[in-house]
Amino acid sequence: MTRPIIGRVESGQRRSPGAPDPERNGPQAGTAPVPGTARIAVDLLGGDQAPAVVVDGALRACQTDPALTLLLVGPVEAVGTVLAALPTDEHHRVRSLPGPYPRDTTRAAVHAVAEGLADAVVSAGDTGAIVTSAALAMGRWPGVRRPPLAAVLPSAAGRLLLLDVGSSVDPDERTLAMHAHLGAAYAASVHGVATPRVGLLTIGTEPGKGDRLRRAAPELLAGLDLPADARYVGLVEGDDVVSGAVADVVVTDGFSGNILLKALEMAYATIGTPGPGEPPPRAAVLLGVGGTVVVCHGAASGRDIAAGIGLAANLHRRGAIPVIAGLIQGKEIPRTQEVVHEQ
Amino acid sequence: MTRPIIGRVESGQRRSPGAPDPERNGPQAGTAPVPGTARIAVDLLGGDQAPAVVVDGALRACQTDPALTLLLVGPVEAVGTVLAALPTDEHHRVRSLPGPYPRDTTRAAVHAVAEGLADAVVSAGDTGAIVTSAALAMGRWPGVRRPPLAAVLPSAAGRLLLLDVGSSVDPDERTLAMHAHLGAAYAASVHGVATPRVGLLTIGTEPGKGDRLRRAAPELLAGLDLPADARYVGLVEGDDVVSGAVADVVVTDGFSGNILLKALEMAYATIGTPGPGEPPPRAAVLLGVGGTVVVCHGAASGRDIAAGIGLAANLHRRGAIPVIAGLIQGKEIPRTQEVVHEQ
Numbered sequence: 269m270t271r272p273i274i275g276r277v278e279s280g281q282r283r284s285p286g287a288p289d290p291e292r293n294g295p296q297a298g299t300a301p302v303p304g305t306a307r308i309a310v311d312l313l314g315g316d317q318a319p320a321v322v323v324d325g326a327l328r329a330c331q332t333d334p335a336l337t338l339l340l341v342g343p344v345e346a347v348g349t350v351l352a353a354l355p356t357d358e359h360h361r362v363r364s365l366p367g368p369y370p371r372d373t374t375r376a377a378v379h380a381v382a383e384g385l386a387d388a389v390v391s392a393g394d395t396g397a398i399v400t401s402a403a404l405a406m407g408r409w410p411g412v413r414r415p416p417l418a419a420v421l422p423s424a425a426g427r428l429l430l431l432d433v434g435s436s437v438d439p440d441e442r443t444l445a446m447h448a449h450l451g452a453a454y455a456a457s458v459h460g461v462a463t464p465r466v467g468l469l470t471i472g473t474e475p476g477k478g479d480r481l482r483r484a485a486p487e488l489l490a491g492l493d494l495p496a497d498a499r500y501v502g503l504v505e506g507d508d509v510v511s512g513a514v515a516d517v518v519v520t521d522g523f524s525g526n527i528l529l530k531a532l533e534m535a536y537a538t539i540g541t542p543g544p545g546e547p548p549p550r551a552a553v554l555l556g557v558g559g560t561v562v563v564c565h566g567a568a569s570g571r572d573i574a575a576g577i578g579l580a581a582n583l584h585r586r587g588a589i590p591v592i593a594g595l596i597q598g599k600e601i602p603r604t605q606e607v608v609h610e611q
Numbered sequence: 612m613t614r615p616i617i618g619r620v621e622s623g624q625r626r627s628p629g630a631p632d633p634e635r636n637g638p639q640a641g642t643a644p645v646p647g648t649a650r651i652a653v654d655l656l657g658g659d660q661a662p663a664v665v666v667d668g669a670l671r672a673c674q675t676d677p678a679l680t681l682l683l684v685g686p687v688e689a690v691g692t693v694l695a696a697l698p699t700d701e702h703h704r705v706r707s708l709p710g711p712y713p714r715d716t717t718r719a720a721v722h723a724v725a726e727g728l729a730d731a732v733v734s735a736g737d738t739g740a741i742v743t744s745a746a747l748a749m750g751r752w753p754g755v756r757r758p759p760l761a762a763v764l765p766s767a768a769g770r771l772l773l774l775d776v777g778s779s780v781d782p783d784e785r786t787l788a789m790h791a792h793l794g795a796a797y798a799a800s801v802h803g804v805a806t807p808r809v810g811l812l813t814i815g816t817e818p819g820k821g822d823r824l825r826r827a828a829p830e831l832l833a834g835l836d837l838p839a840d841a842r843y844v845g846l847v848e849g850d851d852v853v854s855g856a857v858a859d860v861v862v863t864d865g866f867s868g869n870i871l872l873k874a875l876e877m878a879y880a881t882i883g884t885p886g887p888g889e890p891p892p893r894a895a896v897l898l899g900v901g902g903t904v905v906v907c908h909g910a911a912s913g914r915d916i917a918a919g920i921g922l923a924a925n926l927h928r929r930g931a932i933p934v935i936a937g938l939i940q941g942k943e944i945p946r947t948q949e950v951v952h953e954q
Contacts, residue, residue: 434814437822471777471869479780479866506873523822524867526814530849531871535878538885
């Protein structure tokens with residue numbers, strides 16, 4: 269495949285003038301957060317080392333962002349640990365939802381946003397539980413069957429959006445097409461990328477390569493009317509996710525996306541990050557549901573949790589999720605002749 | 612999942628005393644090659660930048676390994692370029708098979724080995740063409756339906772074998788089970804790993820995670836009688852491929868394996884290699900067919916081609932493929948109740 273190069277500019281030039289950049293305003297970026305309060309529901313029991321790392325992350329986030337308030341969802345003991353570490357005159361910034369929960373803390377934290385008790389939710393809990401709770405409590409946007417998790421990776425050329433990274437296993441090509449819409453809208457509205465380039469991850473860029481799904485999807489993707497003047501640039505490969513030279517948004521299924529994300533994050537943590545600037549938060553944003561949901565790794569550190577909270581707060585302050593919803597409104601996925609069963 | 616730690620030792624200690632190490636004797640390792648001639652068939656027209664990089668790789672391999680002879684399969688012009696660059700008293704080391712070919716140079720190079728004209732073949736051509744040609748011309752071993760491509764990756768703990776990296780897309784769990792047998796035998800006989808640890812690549816190590824294939828495969832894999840005292844260590848994730856801490860052999864389908872391989876190779880090329888020692892050759896070995904077949908990337912450099920030729924030569928000299936065949940002889944894959952269709 270000949271890769272289109274029309275309109276390709278350096279990462280630093282691709283941002284629309286004056287475009288907001290929520291990811292650069294989080295605790296990891298070191299710059300001032302966007303003004304305005306943000307009430308973040310935090311799942312204290314999500315993650316392999318909960319509640320300890322979540323408590324640590326919540327405290328770090330409070331210290332970084334004075335306009336942040338937290339709704340801590342979990343055991344009173346963990347809430348007490350957070351309060352004990354905060355000066356008394358900041359205790360008003362912490363509220364808690366100690367239970368009883370509708371099944372678990374992950375679900376309760378998601379429901380708190382759906383019920384208006386918080387503006388966004390952050391959890392390092394089970395991905396399936398987060399996605400299912402969010403879909404049920406917040407609703408899915410029209411045309412979204414499998415809300416994808418979108419992760420931002422550093423690349424040699426700048427930031428790159430990879431989706432899905434764990435929500436949609438065994439998807440069909442229509443689900444990949446919606447991932448393309450959602451990813452394009454995110455890159456445009458959150459990363460401020462003008463005319464985002466959207467690629468489909470596969471093996472070998474010649475037509476006919478890849479598995480059943482990847483042989484079925486390109487025709488559908490090529491025919492999409494993507495939001496925000498995004499362009500489908502065709503098939504991309506694993507190395508393109510590292511170089512960032514070909515696409516700003518890389519679409520794949522949740523299985524291959526999760527494997528790739530975890531491997532690259534470990535590689536970058538071990539030997540260093542490609543590209544300019546500070547690495548983005550190691551957290552993923554759930555797209556296609558009616559609320560702001562940030563998912564951290566089960567193995568997240570306190571620093572990762574804090575970065576996730578910062579990302580959630582700034583996405584809320586920028587109104588990112590409603591903007592994305594507006595951008596993909598009316599973006600239908602054409603029906604194809606061939607039916608691939610999604611099980 | 613609790614990962615077994617019994618018997619885990621450092622990478623450097625895991626090698627059996629006196630075990631041979633073909634990958635360390637190639638042109639990349641800088642040590643003396645194993646004695647003995649090796650006749651390598653080289654596909655001059657395989658790869659994105661063929662024949663130029665293949666000619667370059669062939670010349671590098673000749674310079675590194677004086678006991679190497681080449682069977683160059685491709686246009687007379689390219690053969691002439693190789694000969695012109697070699698001293699006249701070394702021209703006897705180069706033979707050629709200029710055509711007409713049974714369809715293409717890739718197939719002709721594979722056939723040359725099947726017909727006894729060469730000891731091993733190296734190609735950067737189309738993976739599907741190489742695998743199909745090899746299966747037809749050399750035959751598949753009993754029980755092998757989808758011969759996998761096995762790639763060696765550097766990891767923080769030493770070398771790690773990843774298979775399949777591009778041959779078996781949409782496999783079933785019985786194919787993954789045979790990958791486990793073949794990978795275990797390779798790690799034991801080529802890497803000299805005592806009791807290789809074999810893991811299944813997936814997303815999340817709790818039971819029930821992953822896609823349909825990954826939910827079906829663990830029961831079958833756990834019941835295998837793996838060769839060379841290898842142990843199935845259960846589910847592993849993308850980060851484990853970088854750390855190398857959990858498994859010596861990582862089994863997956865050719866789609867996710869190829870994406871992961873290409874991404875990590877690009878990451879390591881961009882920002883550096885994890886772990887000790889020189890990086891292994893960027894080439895994959897086809898397992899489960901009756902001959903020594905090394906596959907280089909379509910985007911291979913001359914250096915990569917030379918490393919692939921060195922790997923092929925040393926695998927041949929060590930008798931690696933027959934040893935692996937012996938180790939997996941009689942290793943049946945139990946029939947399961949559930950039938951997953953392989954299409």
